Amino acid sequence: MATTTTATEAMSEKKSNRDLVQAKLAKRHRSETTFRAVGLGAILIGIALVFVLFGSILYKGVPAFWQATLHLEINFDPEVIDIDPRPVQQPGQSAAEHLDNVNAWIRGLRRARFDRLVQSAIAAEIPAAGDPSETRNVYGLVNANARYELAALVEADPSIIGTTVPVALVANENVDTWLKGNIDRDLPQRMQQLSPEQQEWADALYDRGVIEMNFASSIFTNVDSRSSGATAGLLGAMVGSVMMMLIVMTVAVPVGVMAAIYLEEFAPKNRLTDLIEVNINNLAAVPSIVFGLLGAAVFINFLGLPLSAPLVGGLVLSLMTLPTVIIASRAALRAVPPSIRQAALGIGASPTQAMFHHTLPLAVPGMLTGAIIGVAQALGETAPLLLIGMNAFVASVPSTPLDQASALPVQIYLWQGNENRNFFESRTAAAILVLLGVMITLNALAILMRHRFERRW
């Protein structure tokens, strides 16, 4: 009897427990769904941010690759360009003197009134622009370096004097802004960048097809320019970046791989190597600007290397990339199963032979992936380069790693600060697209290699 009661009590208690759980179940499932939705939401927000970021840069940057260009029939009038033939090196004349004469001749050539040539070519389309008092105004339609472009044509082939040649001249940056509608056309005249005549002519030339939107090859073929924003390009910065990447590849990658081999295979396990390990992990997280301070103090102040040199930039970036390469290479070495090494040791190979003949070749793909990611990271780094003077204005292509140079991310930084914001906002975005293009290519290469060579053990 007693036993039956307890059993019944137990049953009723069990039932009530079950009821309790049942009662809460709906609420628990609701909170489960909410939690899950929040998680998914977080990921979607992250992905949406990627699209917003790329979208805003593409929206601003892509139009900059098409730029207003004037297609003019330029008559190289001998009355306007009145110069002597190019000097020839006389016997007994030193190379320095000859160079000086040639430079004087080029200076004389550049002083010729090329603006008048441009004016008469435009006046052929719009007679009102032919008035001699309007030369300045008309020349303002083409980029400020147009006279040097025309001078270079004459310098390359003096026989074009007296002939009429079709020439494509990039329009002034303000004309480009005006035609693309990047400036509000209803702004009062004192806030406009073009004079009323220039506005009228620009529209007229665009309607007649004299001004066309052409691919802005100057972004890739020109160096930076202060006087002519329309033709400012990235060539110098790209060459500087390539030099630095080569230095990073020849310094950081071999040193990093060898350090990883030592730490993973040969280093005794003691407090010292433990300290080295913590040190490398810490170095990977040291702010990049601190590496810039190191570069300024050691390479420039102490060793006396020149400011703005790709060599210094490359070395600073190498030191910065080194921990990344070491960590990636160690991971790649650790991923090779120990049985490979043990088999080699078992048939009499020395530890060095086991490493270099067996483990290392299997780890190479992983190491290369890490190295490419490290190089890509170094390519996008800006802050340390600012401290070693790479933010200087450089209007030439560096020919050695000791010349002054800029770098792609630093050029972006310089362009975003340009006063002519209307034009340079999109030029900056275009430069970012070039930088991102290179970085995406590098990263795609890394992913491709990972998939191509990945081995599952």
Place this chain on the structure above:
Amino acid sequence: MNTFITLAIVLIALSFVYTWGAAASRRVASQTGEKLHSRPPYYGLYLVLWCAIPAAIIFIVYSLITPTIETVIIQSYFPQEVLNDAAELANQTRQVESIAGGFGMFGEPAPYQVQAAAALKNVEWIGKMALVALIAVAAVAGTLVARTRISPEFRARNRIETAIEMLLITCSAIAVLTTVGIVLSVLGEAVRFFTFVNPIDFFLGTSWNPRFSTTGHGGQGDFGLLPLLWGTLMITIIAMIVAVPIGLMAAVYLSEYAGPKFRFVAKPMLEVLAGIPTIVYGIFAAFTVGPFLSTMGDAVGLDINATSAFTAGIVMGIMIIPFVSSLSDDIISQVPQSLRDGSYGLGATRSETIRRVILPAALPGIVGAFLLAVSRAIGETMIVVLAAGNSPVLTANPFEAVSTVTVTIVNQLTGDTDFASPQSLVAFALGLTLFVITLCLNVVAIYIVRKYREQYE
């Protein structure tokens, strides 16, 4: 071109030495009838090392001392008044080098310049001949000495392996030397700064107004760190408020809910955010997010500056999301499956398991990940340079412009290589502060993460 020819000659010579060594070892073995200790390539390599290393040392010493010797010789011809004028001295030295190089100079060289050029040409020629002769002698002598050692008992492999290990140790030492270099250079310059400014005034000062170095020492400004530190802190807090919930929830979803297909797509998409250079985030903040937030603020009646702690913090948060999510993801997936199974076995739902079991178990590791993220936010430079507004005042309003430690380092050191004024030396004191703060965060974080890993291994 010359360099390539020299390089080719060196490579050919070395490969010849290598073949000779390998062949010699085989010959010795067949003559004596004994078995070689190492395989023939090791004897070849041994000879190569003996051939190349002494020659390389001579070359390095020569490259280091010749510029000094040449300058001394040139200047011994110069009259006293030129020696006293540094600019003229540099100019005339360059001219002499140009004359000696056969390029000549513009204008009539002074007689002493011609003499100096002749002497320089002479010395350069003698130096080059001596270098070639010395290198040849050293290479041949080294090779011959090494050749005499080849015998069947000679342990060439062990020698080579020792050399390789030395190389590996040197490479690992570079990583350690970088840290030592950072500490010494930054500390050294910071100490020099503290001879100008009292450390108490620097660390506890509430006013930042360094003035310009050109105003002279009389008008030394205020170097108070606190406004900068406060700006850094405020931006970091905002960044963490953005990044932690999104990053953590994304990590939870990816590791606990997402199927392999979704994970395969979503994880790399999020990591794209980590690969974008910080200058791009900076431009995104300055051109897109800042104006957007400012307009939004106007709409709801808030006065938000386009460049403010808020703008910089939000964009920095976006940058850190993938950092938080991938570190947390790693850590959550290290929690043993048995904990999950136990929890499910007791009837918990997935979200209950995550909140009550997995996250508490993973907490130490996640805290470590957050500390690494904070350290990264504190050291970030380009976003704050472009979007924080550079206004070093103590303000509690996140919608106002602020300045940070990193921004001030960039402002004080760029374009200024004068390492004597407190205005530029302060960059190193700031760098030291930054380095110490991030070092503490990193070391604690690395320690926590490692302890956590060991716990579940």
